[in-house]
Amino acid sequence: MAAANRHPAFMPLILVGGLIFGFGLAYSHMARPEVVLDFLQFEDFGLVFVMFGGAAVTGLTYLVAPRLFDRAPLTGDSFERRLKSFDRNVLVGGAIFGAGWGLSGICPGAAYASLGVGNVTILWALAGMFVGAYLQGYWRSRDSARDAAVAGTRGDD
Numbered sequence: 001m002a003a004a005n006r007h008p009a010f011m012p013l014i015l016v017g018g019l020i021f022g023f024g025l026a027y028s029h030m031a032r033p034e035v036v037l038d039f040l041q042f043e044d045f046g047l048v049f050v051m052f053g054g055a056a057v058t059g060l061t062y063l064v065a066p067r068l069f070d071r072a073p074l075t076g077d078s079f080e081r082r083l084k085s086f087d088r089n090v091l092v093g094g095a096i097f098g099a100g101w102g103l104s105g106i107c108p109g110a111a112y113a114s115l116g117v118g119n120v121t122i123l124w125a126l127a128g129m130f131v132g133a134y135l136q137g138y139w140r141s142r143d144s145a146r147d148a149a150v151a152g153t154r155g156d157d
Contacts, residue, residue, distance in 0.1 A: 007074040022113035031113035033105030033122070040102055093136075100128065 025031045028050050038044035065072075066079035084090065101107050104125040106114055111129065114122045 005076060007076075010074045013074060021109065022116055025110050025113040026117045031106075031110045031117055031119070033114065033119070035105075036101070036107075036110070037105040040105070096132065100125075100132070104128070 022031075028046070029035045030047060030050055035044060036047060039047040069079070071078055097107070104111075104122075106122060106125055108129055111122050111126050115126065
């Protein structure tokens with residue numbers, strides 16, 4: 001559905017949801033890289049409970065919402081499962097995400113929350129995320145242009 005057809009409260013609710021998410025990360029200390037690194041080094045398992053809590057709420061919502069509503073209340077989109085095929089991009093992207101998470105001790109969502117609680121050095125990790133996202137977009141558009149050129153030359157035969 002086009003953005004123009006969305007409910008007027010859609011964007012403000014996205015902002016409020018993001019603020020609540022960031023507050024939850026800060027309150028649970030998951031916006032502190034040292035806590036995440038302790039988890040990755042098997043010294044503190046608090047992150048398991050935070051992730052389980054988030055997965056439980058999400059799972060319950062995905063189970064209950066389609067039964068209560070025929071369409072998403074704010075977007076009007078139908079509730080349906082979107083499957084992403086497991087391909088090279090998913091594998092490489094997951095590996096890069098995991099390596100970045102392990103090296104910096106923070107994932108993208110928590111990085112913004114970490115900045116919000118005064119961790120200014122997290123700007124280095126955020127800069128790395130932006131550079132990585134830009135490079136991925138550049139390579140993807142370059143590959144798409146190359147694939148289109150190859151498909152165009154095949155059509156001339």
